[in-house]
Amino acid sequence: MSTTNGTMPVEKIDFSSDQEVRWCPGCGDYSILKQVQTLLEQSGKRKEEVVFISGIGCSSRFPYYMDTYGLHSIHGRAPALVSGLRSVRPELSVWMITGDGDALSIGGNHIIHLLRRNLDVNVLLFNNEIYGLTKGQYSPTSPEGAVTRSTPMGSTDHPFNPLALVKGADGTFIARSMDRDPKHMREILARADAHRGTSLVEIYQNCNVFNDGAFEVFTEKATKPIHTIFVEHGKPLTFANGTRGIKLNGMTPVIVDTYAGGTSLEDLWIHDERDPFKASILVRLFDDPRLEGAMPRPFGVFYVNDRPTHEDKLRAQVQRSKEMKGPGDLDMLLKGEHTWTIQ
């Protein structure tokens, strides 16, 4: 096996398990599996120190295909399982695989609490804007009006903007990538893995059976330059092959021309992944690309914050308690504070 872009020679340390991969042919999940395996192979991690935990859905079959430790749990609850695991085993590399239904619908309550607590987990949110495993109902990220098997007249639900939700929950690593750009995905995954805290990467993933082409305008050569903007720390926000950029008019982002008498690069919005205010605006670049004058959809690392992880704080308390009271003495515990003796 080699990487999809074929540029890097890869030593074959096999992170793939002996299980046959059972996603539909052409599913975007294959690409993500490939990039994760490649990243791990290059990371120097030992297989046994890596754990994949998933919920339920197409994406959640992921752990079976990795020759690491894996736990395929129940619908929406993976954030709670990884929280328990990380609390007791902070030395492990823990990855959580989830989808738009798993993370944002049935598991919505858990994901926000995982994010605010900030346990050190890499969360890969496969967003295909549809329920695939249950055969084609609309999801909490499906656009309003989406015609699906459960919404023949179009969805009446307003969708989540996943990364705005993540920002609202004080996520400490917020990023977006896509299945059709393996190189970008690998870079983002490596960044996510390096971050200490909950790294949430939303990955646009095509479900070619139930929602084919949902992200076509972002992934196809002809439309990608106009509809996407790849943000990099310290660099101005430009797109359309550098011909356009985004400038902040106060709090309002506006599209400007950058060539021949247009706005100079220094006046553009310079991406700062440490700026929580700008990140809040960036996650809001979420226009429907079909609309006239729509903002391009950002990809890349939106925001990074290094606040301490929950497991570090939990374990520090255990440590401090041991220092203050000494390691637990069971006899003292059973005895309690007041005793009396019958002779």
Added chain:
Amino acid sequence: MSNTTLKPKPTETRQNVVILFAGDSGDGIQLTGSQFTDTNALFGNDVSTFPNFPAEIRAPQGTLAGVSGYQLHFGSVEIFTPGDQCDVLVVMNAAALKANLSKLKKGGTIIANTDGFDKKNLRLANVAGEIDPLTDGSLTGYALHTVDVTKLTRTALEGTTLGMKEKDRCKNMFVLGFINWMYSRENALTEGFLQKKFGKKPEVLDANMKALSAGYYYGETSETFSTRFEVKPAPMPKGTYRSITGNQGTALGLIAGAQKAKLDLFYGSYPITPASDILHELSRHKNFGVITFQAEDEIAAISSAIGASYGGALGITASSGPGIALKTEAMGLAFMLELPLVVVNVQRGGPSTGLPTRTEQADLWQAVHGRNGEAPIPVIAASTPIDCFEMAFEAVQIALEHMTPVILLTDGYIANGSEPWRFPEAKSLPEIKPPFIPAREQTSSEGFLPYQRDERGVRPWALPGQTGLQHRIGGIEKQDKTGNISYEPMNHELMVRLRGEKVARIADRYKPIRLDSGPPEGELLVVGWGSTYGAIRTAALQLQAEGHSVAHVHIRHLFPFNKGLGPLLKKYKQVLIPEMNSGQLRQLLRAEFLVDAKGLNKIQGMPFTSEEIRTGVLELLSPAPKVSATSV
């Protein structure tokens, strides 16, 4: 005490006393009760308590809804229950009297705070015609003592700079001091408690101490009270004791189990009455490698515990009925994964939100049957506050040594009740040995079978991080031995059977079944489980003393049953099962053993009295004793 100018009042000896403190939920009743309990326990009495409080934190003052009670049974004899009826009723207001008078024995003593019987309080308590029961002659059948606690407390605290509200908060200490005098107890234990609690607030400390001793001296000097009482120490087995509530017992049993398995303990929990005290207790003992995780909901509480168990810690969660309902799906996952997990259900009145602060045993079917698919999970139950410790320890043993979730049932009655505990030495507790397996030299996991079972049907516990043991597990049906996904029809049937047999074999580890009291065969066997223990034991001993052929067995293992239970049931002509539900154990026993068991069922959110049990037994027995029953 130092007042020597007064002639000592005569002291009468009592074998056992039931006293009920009742007042507004803001009156500090629970504190008064628990302090008097500790004082008696320390003196050497056997004790049993029953705190009973409203669900509202501060229900409207003076109303019936706001009445908080604390019942204490202490004696120079062995005590098994908080007592059927009280000898002494201490009431702080009219509502407290109205709500509790029916619990007082005929001719019992009432000590009433007159200030709580003014017009306003009478109106709030909905007393008919707002006529003061303390003066209208309606209480002539009782020994009524009225004390203006509020006024006396204020007088005692004259000269302190505290506001009136703060002064009035010391009323409960006045009452406690008085009761201490009345039962020939010293204030010392409570003085120590106050010093610890208010050490940083010298004025509050001073006021409470003053009120406490004022109450004591009031007893000594007041002419209303001519007699004091004495309850001599109980002939308890020699040893060192402490007082323990059921929830404390559960928490300590869980920690002891983790320690004996040399594991960290992870407790995932969501606050719920009456289980939260387990969380509070565990969170104080982090130096034992205890991690407490207050999850976002009940589902996350159990799921995080499963994640911790997957990582090699002892995962535990606890809740009460509504929370357990939410945990159901995750319990099925833990069962399917075959990971250790302890789930404690401190039962309360149901269904739905039900009666949060009242007790019931109505979650037995939920525990035994409440999951999709065939997911048998061992269910065990504690019968007393002390037994909470023992059963929590056993729950850990079963979970870790058999790689399974275990449900431990307790209930609000024993969770909040307390009794003296001759606590064990740590070294007397058995080591717990989970089925860990050693890591391998090879990095490849080839050939490792995560669901290869031992002779007990138990799979190995391979932990993330162990070389060469990488494997994938999940809630999807798995292939025998490999754990890989399998939808193969015969494999599914095999796996359902293997998982079921594994749990059934847990009965092999139980000690032989043992009668609690009574003849090994005879007329009638009372089968109890859980917190009905004290009431049934008291009733059974009494019936035996009266010459009835009645035995009592108390079931700790509700699933799977003890193998000796079936044969035992057949040794008696009749079987009676008292339960605080409509007959859940009865149906399980009937289904399992085809025994025509009868039920004695109380579904009032309140525990059985021993007299109710005794009457129930007598009704089933031959007509002759029935006469004596009606003559009681």
